[in-house]
Amino acid sequence: MKKNEWISSVYAPAAATFPQRRYNFSTLSNIEPEPLYTADDLKDWEPDTDLGYPGEFPYTRGVQASMYRGRLWTMRMFAGFGSAEQTNERFHALLKAGQTGLSTAFDLPTLMGYDADHPFSAGEVGKCGVAVSSLADMELLFAGIDPERVTTSMTINSPANAIWAMYIANAQKQGKDLNKLGGTLQNDILKEFIAQKEFIYPPAPSVQLVIDTFEWGPKNVPKWNFISVSGYHIREAGATAVQELAFTLADGFHYVEKALERGLDIDEFAPRISFFWDVHNDFFEEIAKFRAARRIWARQMRDRYGAKNPKSLMLRTHAQTAGVSLPAQQPLNNIARVAIQGLAAVLGGTQSLHTDAYDEALALPTEAAATIALRTQQIIAYETGVAGVVDPLAGSYYVESLTNQIEAAALGYIEQIRAMGGVEAGIESGFFQAEMAEAAFRYQREVERKERIIVGVNDYVQEAVQVPIQLIDPAVEQVQFGRLAQVRRERDPERHREALALLHTAAVTGQNTMPAFLACAHAYATLGETMDVLRKVFGEYVETAVM
């Protein structure tokens, strides 16, 4: 029996007797699923070329042959609040709880390239991350942590070069071997213009600063992922899974093109490009997104950009459960959401994972909430059996069909972006803003019309329960002010002046800025001072608000 025969002769009469529930079955990207998937849905699908084997082109089934049988994903919990000392304590607690890598959250002044004692920083110091204004803070932040043994991810974008330089300077001061330093710099400025909005300079010079790391990284810190091309923030800002996939890959290709324009060798830089996906509630759609991402990246890197090194074709990724999916109502329910999302990331083949704490919608996580989130990963890893078989969902009629559909939809968007003149043109025209605002609004409407049920929000509602939250000590501002004053007082003024002059020259003449940033870090130039040098050269970007 063929599928459509079954639909008409068996399913339809049954559905006439027992009607389908009146519910919106479409995915969060508005892909309308059929009631059933069979081999008939995969007529043009070629397992040999579309799937291949894990660790082999096109990497649909994963970038490593043995996946989690060889090594589990890195359990990397994002942490940072208050002063460097406080975050250092949390880092040590997380490592003690069995976490396998660090991930640093910086506060808004740091993300925006301002010192803690800048007037704009008032009220924000240490609030949604840790304040790092100079090498002195970096030294305290990583006190007692060996950079040759623990890999560190840093969620920093516009000031990425400066913060990375501080991390490297700290390792150098300890006599560490830069060839052994491992970690990831987020450093994806394009998604800032599209989604998170922590930009400083206009797009073109901002991208050139990113390409400086592409050029300098492989030669100096070869194991470091100098970029994590991020879909996460695009998704959180309202995009669908398909938009997240398409816009992020388009960003990745844009960086590749700019690096090639600079004359860099694709097979030298591309192996260190990494990605970062959001994992939302739609279980199969998320898994399909991961698989489609790897296939698109591998094919385009090989066929369009001429990469030959297999490592250039592998899309390695970090993932984080969707903060935006976690409401403030009945926050303990978020533990269940995070577990399911974490499972989807693992079945999607992620290399590292952050699971959100249940109090995401309330404040920064308490230590207890962060521990449950980490335990959730450990339960997935050790108790469910999913880590014992590589890509266990391959060949599922539905998962493969959905992977194909998401791939096609994303490729459509990528072509559209190329046709409009590329990502920077799309940023300037407000294309991304308009697409995402539309999707966010549509989703909100669906929830409010109860076309999508969010348990505890628009159905199964109950009285609010108070849960304890993490409070930030306002004294952190004073700590930072004191330390900054001390840094300014005690540093060598001559060395400091020379380092800033070096950075200015590099920016004006278009040389690679990384050596100058490193000199600034060693000279204890503050973050604000280095960013100001470039503000004078590049100017600042103001976006046009699109509603």
Next chain:
Amino acid sequence: MHESNSSAAPERRIRVLIAKPGMDGHDRGAKVVARALRDAGMEVVYTGLRQTAEMIVNAAVQEDVDAIGVSVLSGAHMSYFRDIKRLLHERGADDILVFGGGIIPDQDLQTLADLGVGRVFTPGANTEDAADYLRTEVGRRWQQESSNS
């Protein structure tokens, strides 16, 4: 201020300013609420990112709005609300309702209420509730205004 109408005129539309103070670039919620309020028949001004309290209050007074919706997800909500309320008071514009949205813990809601801030809509809130709230609260203020004049 507003042209006084002889009765509570149905054609008078609520004017709302949606604001993102400070460095926080998380504008999804602010934009969704802005669109929802516009769909609910209100006149909505969205001032975009990185506004200081002064810029927000200036825009509110200039645009002659009935309410300011302030969205903060960074944890720095207290100082922004405090500054906005203070500046409105200094401009003699206490009649403008200030309401909120974002990641704002329950513990802070009472403090905000004591400052005179209206309802705060946190993740999972319903935009229709926000529209209803504005109709009720702004309507109440209009009635006070007309009984005082």
